[in-house]
Amino acid sequence: MPQRTMAVALNGSKREVAVADHTLLSEMIRGLGLLGTKVSCDMQVCGACTVLLDGRPVSSCTTLAIEAEGRSVDTIEGLADGPRLHPLQTAFLEKAAFQCGFCTPGMIMAAKALLAERPSPDEAAVKHWMDGNICRCTGYETIVEAVLDAARATRP
Amino acid sequence: MLRRFELHRATSVDEAIALRRDLGDGAAVYAGGTEILMTMKMGIARWPHLIDVKPIPELHGITVSGGMLRIGAAVAHWDLERDPAVARAIPAFAELERNVANVRVRAAGTLGGNLAFAEPHADPPAFLIALDARVVLSGSEGTRRLAVSDLITGMYTTTLGADEILVSIEIPIPAADARAAYVKFQILERPSVGVAIAGTVRDGRFRGAPAVVVGAVDEVPRRVPTAALDGARADDAAAADALAEAARGAVDPVADLAGAADYKRHLVGVFAKRALAALVAEAA
Numbered sequence A: 001m002p003q004r005t006m007a008v009a010l011n012g013s014k015r016e017v018a019v020a021d022h023t024l025l026s027e028m029i030r031g032l033g034l035l036g037t038k039v040s041c042d043m044q045v046c047g048a049c050t051v052l053l054d055g056r057p058v059s060s061c062t063t064l065a066i067e068a069e070g071r072s073v074d075t076i077e078g079l080a081d082g083p084r085l086h087p088l089q090t091a092f093l094e095k096a097a098f099q100c101g102f103c104t105p106g107m108i109m110a111a112k113a114l115l116a117e118r119p120s121p122d123e124a125a126v127k128h129w130m131d132g133n134i135c136r137c138t139g140y141e142t143i144v145e146a147v148l149d150a151a152r153a154t155r156p
Numbered sequence B: 001m002l003r004r005f006e007l008h009r010a011t012s013v014d015e016a017i018a019l020r021r022d023l024g025d026g027a028a029v030y031a032g033g034t035e036i037l038m039t040m041k042m043g044i045a046r047w048p049h050l051i052d053v054k055p056i057p058e059l060h061g062i063t064v065s066g067g068m069l070r071i072g073a074a075v076a077h078w079d080l081e082r083d084p085a086v087a088r089a090i091p092a093f094a095e096l097e098r099n100v101a102n103v104r105v106r107a108a109g110t111l112g113g114n115l116a117f118a119e120p121h122a123d124p125p126a127f128l129i130a131l132d133a134r135v136v137l138s139g140s141e142g143t144r145r146l147a148v149s150d151l152i153t154g155m156y157t158t159t160l161g162a163d164e165i166l167v168s169i170e171i172p173i174p175a176a177d178a179r180a181a182y183v184k185f186q187i188l189e190r191p192s193v194g195v196a197i198a199g200t201v202r203d204g205r206f207r208g209a210p211a212v213v214v215g216a217v218d219e220v221p222r223r224v225p226t227a228a229l230d231g232a233r234a235d236d237a238a239a240a241d242a243l244a245e246a247a248r249g250a251v252d253p254v255a256d257l258a259g260a261a262d263y264k265r266h267l268v269g270v271f272a273k274r275a276l277a278a279l280v281a282e283a284a
């Protein structure tokens, strides 16, 4: 299989990763042992596989790994600072914004991109941004509340 | 999982054209990949070669000059949604872009890919046709300009040549007192019905016939005859009903998961009226 070795800033640390042209970003990430990124629908609809590519949320299930060459990839594993959880993680816990948890890493990564662009979104903005992240369990109310809580907690 | 292929990164339009010529049927152009990777995953298409056109500088950039908004074919929905020049020149287009697909598809998917794929359940085509937008295509034979309505000729069918690349999209910026609007209805990931409108309302009357184009329901976007609206009062309910009737008559809806043909035809009438109301509200 033809492999290319490329440089990626994965969760903030520079790495050399070998991928084939047809390797998907989700396969690369999970192949490196980062299993927080889930693949569910495999068709860009559910958002379980959401990671950030140079800060933009993408469906890693339908993104070529090679697109990450020379760029940054952020996954759920990069959020906590040691034992200190990220405000989004804390808010999801406090609001119990998940049940089975399969959608949660994607939800949190999507929300992270939102707050990076709009630190103080209103409820409508959260709903619009997150409408491509599907949860089978919670009914969304607590998820939207958790994102709004995290926004409040992060504001100076 | 994707089957094995080789990715070629083109860095100029000429290189992309040469790659298309040399690799022939074994290669497809690849931009954001939101459509083409899906066809490959689902086994609908098999391409031993993909030609990545994103590294080509001419396929990027959003510029305004000579009353024209020029958008590189590889510009993503995400960028169109945020670009201040787009919001200033054609605010209704920025709004349309904000509501394409979901945030991840917008981050990756390009305007050129949307047009070149010619999937009927799409938002930009109807709007671009209503504004008389053109595409710039380059191939071995040179560069040509084509109306968007002459590019998209059927479901997943375009007049793009075998070695051609879509380079940019040119949208004439509406005159100072003209307005545009786009309304859509959707229950799945993609629009069931979209109606685009562009025209001028002055002193409470339509000046000239507005352009109305229905997207997503039929195999290709359909223009609605609107001559009767020229000079009509903006609040004339009978004129709005006549437009709804004309819009229903202009389409031959394709039944699919989004709805049966008669249901979609009904929606077309409802949304043609809403588009008209949106235009009048914009003009107020």
Ligand SMILES: Cc1cc2nc3c(=O)[nH]c(=O)nc-3n(C[C@@H](O)[C@@H](O)[C@H](O)COP(=O)(O)OP(=O)(O)OC[C@H]3O[C@@H](n4cnc5c(N)ncnc54)[C@H](O)[C@@H]3O)c2cc1C
Pocket (backbone or CB within 6 Å): A043, A044, A045, B028, B029, B030, B031, B032, B033, B034, B035, B036, B037, B053, B059, B073, B074, B077, B099, B100, B101, B102, B105, B108, B109, B110, B111, B112, B113, B114, B115, B116, B117, B121, B122, B123, B124, B160, B164, B165, B166, B167, B189, B190, B191
């Ligand atoms: C879940 C989901 C929801 C969606 N919802 C919507 C929606 O609501 N509205 C909507 O309008 N669309 C929607 N889409 C369609 C979305 O994929 C397109 O809008 C997107 O812009 C396609 O662009 P791309 O760059 O990803 O195309 P690609 O997949 O890279 O390419 C698509 C096709 O175009 C060709 N191509 C690409 N660029 C060029 C070029 N420069 N020159 C020649 N040929 C080229 C390719 O060969 C291929 O055949 C949705 C898609 C998904 C997966």
Ligand code: FES
Pocket (backbone or CB within 6 Å): A038, A039, A040, A041, A042, A043, A044, A045, A046, A047, A048, A049, A050, A059, A060, A061, A062
């Ligand atoms: S698994 Fe990628 S969007 Fe559902």
Ligand code: FES
Pocket (backbone or CB within 6 Å): A097, A098, A099, A100, A101, A102, A103, A104, A134, A135, A136, A137, A138
């Ligand atoms: S918590 Fe189960 S899918 Fe969201």
